[in-house]
Amino acid sequence: MATGAQDLRRMLDELGRISDERGRLTRTFLSPAMRRANARVATWMRSVGLNVREDATGNLIGRLEAPRSGAKTLLLGSHLDTVRAAGRFDGALGVLLPIVALGELRRRGVALPFAVEVLGFSEEEGVRFSSAYLGSKGYTGQLRAADLKLRDAGGVSVRQAMAAWTRGAPTAELRSAAARAPRPQQWLGYLEVHLEQGPVLEAKRLAVGVVSAIAGQTRGRLTFCGQAGHAGTTPMALRRDAFTGAAEWALAVETLARRSSPLVATVGAVVVAPGAPNVIPGEVVLSLDVRHPDDGARRDALRRLIADAKKIARRRGLTCEWQVTQDNGAVSCSVPFTDLLAQSVRAVQRRSLALVSGAGHDAVVMAALTPVAMLFVRCREGLSHHPDEFASPADLNVALRVIVDFLTRLAGHEKI
Numbered sequence: 001m002a003t004g005a006q007d008l009r010r011m012l013d014e015l016g017r018i019s020d021e022r023g024r025l026t027r028t029f030l031s032p033a034m035r036r037a038n039a040r041v042a043t044w045m046r047s048v049g050l051n052v053r054e055d056a057t058g059n060l061i062g063r064l065e066a067p068r069s070g071a072k073t074l075l076l077g078s079h080l081d082t083v084r085a086a087g088r089f090d091g092a093l094g095v096l097l098p099i100v101a102l103g104e105l106r107r108r109g110v111a112l113p114f115a116v117e118v119l120g121f122s123e124e125e126g127v128r129f130s131s132a133y134l135g136s137k138g139y140t141g142q143l144r145a146a147d148l149k150l151r152d153a154g155g156v157s158v159r160q161a162m163a164a165w166t167r168g169a170p171t172a173e174l175r176s177a178a179a180r181a182p183r184p185q186q187w188l189g190y191l192e193v194h195l196e197q198g199p200v201l202e203a204k205r206l207a208v209g210v211v212s213a214i215a216g217q218t219r220g221r222l223t224f225c226g227q228a229g230h231a232g233t234t235p236m237a238l239r240r241d242a243f244t245g246a247a248e249w250a251l252a253v254e255t256l257a258r259r260s261s262p263l264v265a266t267v268g269a270v271v272v273a274p275g276a277p278n279v280i281p282g283e284v285v286l287s288l289d290v291r292h293p294d295d296g297a298r299r300d301a302l303r304r305l306i307a308d309a310k311k312i313a314r315r316r317g318l319t320c321e322w323q324v325t326q327d328n329g330a331v332s333c334s335v336p337f338t339d340l341l342a343q344s345v346r347a348v349q350r351r352s353l354a355l356v357s358g359a360g361h362d363a364v365v366m367a368a369l370t371p372v373a374m375l376f377v378r379c380r381e382g383l384s385h386h387p388d389e390f391a392s393p394a395d396l397n398v399a400l401r402v403i404v405d406f407l408t409r410l411a412g413h414e415k416i
């Protein structure tokens with residue numbers, strides 16, 4: 001399997017150089033670099049016997065037919081887009097590792113009794129349109145009219161970007177993509193291999209771990225309004241400073257999350273208006289991101305934080321308003337798939353650890369249609385969304401052996 005792991009590293013390195021920007025890795029939804037990346041990954045897919053097509057959302061799909069028609073399809077994949085100044089592993093690992101694993105099975109002469117699709121989703125990070133999961137939503141038929149109307153910084157809508165993208169694709173492939181409505185009953189499940197993007201596996205000294213659930217998350221904007229005024233002439237007692245109210249609330253957010261593990265809550269962006277050193281802030285908009293593996297606990301925490309904001313606003317003579325921008329429920333991974341994956345993990349590294357994913361992944365969207373499972377790979381210092389993002393060759397080899405073992409086990413279990 002050592003050659004397979006070497007191939008995987010070479011592919012990750014090469015894909016990591018396909019970028020929209022000079023000197024750093026940035027590959028966004030339906031960009032020129034995305035087209036080059038899809039073309040390169042397509043050649044790797046074909047080299048292990050997959051039939052490759054692209055759908056209207058720019059997703060790259062490599063399909064291996066089952067020996068008998070009517071067999072179900074196992075989906076394996078992740079995303080090929082990146083954040084700005086990204087690392088080489090986030091997303092790409094989950095697309096390339098299954099390709100190498102299928103190549104390994106082919107070398108061993110193992111024929112799987114089910115069909116396989118390796119999916120390279122065109123969008124997960126939300127960089128271009130500030131909206132995540134456009135690729136997996138497109139693949140599963142969950143793109144809504146509101147998604148198509150979103151516009152990027154240049155004023156181009158998702159619909160326009162998709163139209164421009166598909167003009168370059170062979171029409172036959174497009175027609176077959178359009179004709180292919182999702183038929184969930186044909187799917188066996190979805191497995192995503194992903195960099196952990198956190199420090200837990202490193203702390204436990206394990207190369208890989210099995211995800212038990214993906215935390216639900218709510219994102220929104222909280223606006224405090226007060227009264228702007230002269231910083232020199234308005235007495236302290238008469239001020240209605242929107243920023244000091246916002247600051248008090250940000251501390252309340254941290255306090256609640258610290259005492260309510262595994263709740264995590266973050267104020268990550270603050271806009272202060274008018275934003276001058278000699279003017280009392282009249283309006284402040286804060287972002288809030290709240291995550292928890294239990295939906296009820298997440299909603300309770302959110303209710304509490306909004307009530308806190310109202311209390312703080314009232315006491316300080318401010319008004320406040322909460323607006324939700326994103327709300328995803330927690331996703332439980334499939335118990336049978338996860339059990340089988342844990343058997344493979346134990347076979348390769350002796351110990352299997354169950355983890356909750358704090359980050360959202362394509363599996364969140366795929367879970368609407370088919371059972372999902374995820375394998376996390378150790379990430380050096382938990383550092384991700386950064387050029388120094390790193391998974392060691394030894395860990396990649398462990399992950400590859402786990403997936404080959406998993407596919408072999410699943411082939412034995414699946415009576416098709």
Ligand SMILES: [Zn+2]
Nearest residue numbers: 079090091124
């Ligand atoms: Zn990712």
